[in-house]
């Protein structure tokens with residue numbers, strides 16, 4: 486498949502903005518209307534008065550190495566949410582094209598499509614929350630430019646079968662986005678290393694979950710160089726700020742710590758799942774490959790409200806297709822989990 490054919494014509498024709506730091510990063514820099522006298526604050530000697538590197542080469546290279554791919558396979562965004570938005574803008578013509586989501590799934594795909602005036606065509610997952618290739622085929626139209634898969638899926642918590650994702654890549658002339666935000670809590674293997682052989686596959690990752698860095702806002706795409714080149718073409722020139730880049734580089738030295746924390750979260754997930762399953766009004770705790778649990782219980786909205794009144798905040802997902810009476814509960818620390826469990830035991834929904 487020629488993915489160039491999927492790019493919006495105006496994006497192909499676009500002459501991108503050239504910022505000062507695209508051309509020069511050293512010398513007597515009087516080209517960007519920065520403050521030549523320095524910053525209002527001191528930050529470990531970093532020149533915060535300068536705009537950051539628009540190509541973000543150092544950080545992209547580190548992430549590329551992590552995934553066994555090249556620099557030109559990696560694109561950085563202000564969280565994966567920014568990457569989702571930019572991908573839609575590269576491929577979907579507003580008011581004309583559509584994208585497919587596999588419901589129930591992460592709500593931001595629909596919102597980002599809505600902001601861009603792109604129609605959303607949902608195809609339901611199976612009752613086991615796996616990809617229903619038949620349903621996807623029925624929902625695929627000539628205007629469908631992208632398919633969003635989330636694996637492990639939020640909020641159903643399970644990994645999607647890799648073979649099904651690759652079937653979508655093979656069967657459909659569309660970009661298949663696989664959002665792997667939670668993969669570090671699973672036994673699953675990233676699809677990131679396949680992007681050079683499967684040109685319509687885009688893998689999304691984030692530092693917001695296992696890396697515990699939701700506050701610095703860093704997500705990224707691993708994809709074919711052609712897809713990356715168009716994302717680079719349309720991104721805001723300085724989207725990743727200097728502090729985020731710096732802290733991300735520092736965090737990437739801490740892989741072992743991240744692995745250990747993920748292992749602890751998985752242990753807590755098992756503890757929490759067992760305890761919740763013993764509560765009489767809990768109908769089912771679904772298997773989880775993530776740092777949260779999907780829990781079906783009698784009168785979920787009443788449980789949700791009673792917990793909220795006691796200061797314990799979970800997410801009510803009951804209005805999503807196939808998720809009637811389901812709450813999504815993030816795995817907390819042992820103390821937080823025990824407080825939740827004890828509180829839930831006291832409730833009378």
Ligand SMILES: Cc1ncc(COP(=O)(O)O)c(C=O)c1O
Nearest residue numbers: 564565566591639666691693704
């Ligand atoms: C599946 C999924 N993708 C992406 C995100 C957003 O990630 P980021 O913080 O990198 O924007 C979330 C956040 O909850 C998520 O659940």
